[in-house]
Amino acid sequence: MKVHYIGIVRNLPGAEPQELVSEKELSAYSRFTRNSYAEFMSLFAGKVAQATKPGQRQDVEQQEHTFHAYARSEGVCGIVITDHEYPQLVAHQLLSKVVDEFLGQHPLSTWKTGSPTLAMPQLKEYITKYQDPQQADSILKIQKELDETKITLHKTIESVLQRGEKIDDLVQKSDGLSAQSKMFYQQAKKQNSCCVVM
Known part of the structure; x- marks a missing residue:
């Protein structure tokens, strides 16, 4: 240019x-x-x-x-x-x-x-x-920075997927944690029901 x-x-x-x-x-x-x-x-x-x-x-x-x-x-x-x-x-x-x-x-x-x-x-x-139009125009400079950020974010998601972590696996794990949390809450409630505070 x-x-x-x-x-x-x-x-x-x-x-x-x-x-x-x-x-x-x-x-x-x-x-x-x-x-x-x-x-x-x-x-x-x-x-x-x-x-x-x-x-x-x-x-x-x-x-x-x-x-x-x-x-x-x-x-x-x-x-x-x-x-x-x-x-x-x-x-x-x-x-x-x-x-x-x-x-x-x-x-x-x-x-x-x-x-x-x-x-x-x-x-x-x-x-x-x-x-250098990017130095002269602040809008172009900001756009370039946004484009670079987008590339960095895209590379980060790619690296997560490359490590074998799949989004579906993460969702299943979070569902499993929710079920375990519910079970823990119910067991804690049972344990505490035997004791009555007066």
């Missing part, structure tokens, strides 16, 4: 999309192809942003990449590019966070026209942190 790109694209009606800020993780590509992949990501991020209506979220698969998009009515679209195995839920949580932070830091007047140079240094931190 890998996050390759996080970016914000200006997506105003009737205008060409413009990448405003982005962070790319290109270490998986050779030195000779990194620039080509970076251009491909920026170009297709713009195309996906242009095809995403305000208020809409969508996922678009292109070869080995998935483009997760979230367009806002303010005129921006957040794009996260991942591989196909990356969880959609985590990608869209990241998108919401990044778009909200971008709009909080950069008012419309700073990016509405021209080719502004904007900074968003936390993208570098996010692209590193979100490489």
